[in-house]
Amino acid sequence: MNEVIAFWILSAVAVLGALVAVRKRNLIHGVFALLVFFAGLSGLFLLLLAEFIAAVQVLVYIGAVGVLLLFAIMLTERVAGDDGRRMTSRGWFWGVVAAAAVLAMLIQQLPPPEAAQEMQEINPSVEELGKKLMNPYVVTLEVLALLLTAALIGAVTAAQSVRMPKEEDSPE
Amino acid sequence: MTLHHYLILAAVLFCVGLMGAFTRRNAIVVLFSVEIMLNAANLNFIAFWRYSENPELLHGPMFTLFAIAVAAAEVAVGLALVIAVYRHFKTVDLESMDTLREE
Numbered sequence: 001m002n003e004v005i006a007f008w009i010l011s012a013v014a015v016l017g018a019l020v021a022v023r024k025r026n027l028i029h030g031v032f033a034l035l036v037f038f039a040g041l042s043g044l045f046l047l048l049l050a051e052f053i054a055a056v057q058v059l060v061y062i063g064a065v066g067v068l069l070l071f072a073i074m075l076t077e078r079v080a081g082d083d084g085r086r087m088t089s090r091g092w093f094w095g096v097v098a099a100a101a102v103l104a105m106l107i108q109q110l111p112p113p114e115a116a117q118e119m120q121e122i123n124p125s126v127e128e129l130g131k132k133l134m135n136p137y138v139v140t141l142e143v144l145a146l147l148l149t150a151a152l153i154g155a156v157t158a159a160q161s162v163r164m165p166k167e168e169d170s171p172e
Numbered sequence: 173m174t175l176h177h178y179l180i181l182a183a184v185l186f187c188v189g190l191m192g193a194f195t196r197r198n199a200i201v202v203l204f205s206v207e208i209m210l211n212a213a214n215l216n217f218i219a220f221w222r223y224s225e226n227p228e229l230l231h232g233p234m235f236t237l238f239a240i241a242v243a244a245a246e247v248a249v250g251l252a253l254v255i256a257v258y259r260h261f262k263t264v265d266l267e268s269m270d271t272l273r274e275e
Contacts, residue, residue, distance in 0.1 A: 011177075015185060021192070022189070044178075047173075048222045061211070065247050076254070089267060099194060103183055113174070133234070148241065148244075159255045
């Protein structure tokens with residue numbers, strides 16, 4: 001019973017957070033709504049007994065991604081968004097229609113209700129996850145490490161200010 | 173709670189993200205709409221794992237962990253690109269970025 005109540009509260013928090021994040025005009029408020037969404041999702045992971053994933057969600061998303069987004073917003077213009085400009089794109093109506101169509105299609109494709117209704121009773125410890133990370137998934141782990149390094153270097157080079165001398169035309 | 177509840181919730185969250193990516197003009201909002209969609213997919217992974225036949229294989233959490241790491245890399249690179257584009261065009265409005273070359 002408690003589980004059901006927790007599920008409904010957490011899913012309401014997640015959906016409302018996502019909606020506010022997407023619709024809010026003020027970007028800073030939007031990011032905070034996004035953090036609420038991440039927190040709600042982390043609670044849902046806990047409800048599904050994936051406690052390590054919930055912790056990673058809090059650390060990576062609420063901690064790192066949230067701060068990164070805040071910095072990016074503050075480095076660019078029009079934070080408050082109160083300048084009366086249009087905030088939706090041209091053809092936003094068709095965007096909403098397309099999203100609703102995708103939702104209808106996804107709901108239609110749900111597996112039959114009799115399939116897999118019972119939650120399996122296991123308790124995956126973090127130790128087990130670590131062992132899996134070392135035994136069958138070690139190549140994936142290494143590739144991921146490479147990807148993160150490449151992303152770090154790429155982010156630094158992309159965000160670096162390139163000061164090209166405008167006067168002298170360098171032959172490229 | 174059944175698997176259906178989680179799947180429907182994930183579908184709704186995914187479509188909220190999709191709506192944001194389709195309807196907003198600000199590049200940063202589009203970026204975090206993509207994050208919402210990725211998180212909805214992660215919720216699906218975990219839900220399918222919990223209701224699967226043999227959850228002790230831990231396929232769901234492993235995939236989710238890797239997806240979170242890739243998403244973190246994506247946010248870092250995406251925001252760096254947004255800042256680079258902002259420096260060039262002096263805006264993050266997607267509708268006014270409609271050229272690839274310098275004018």
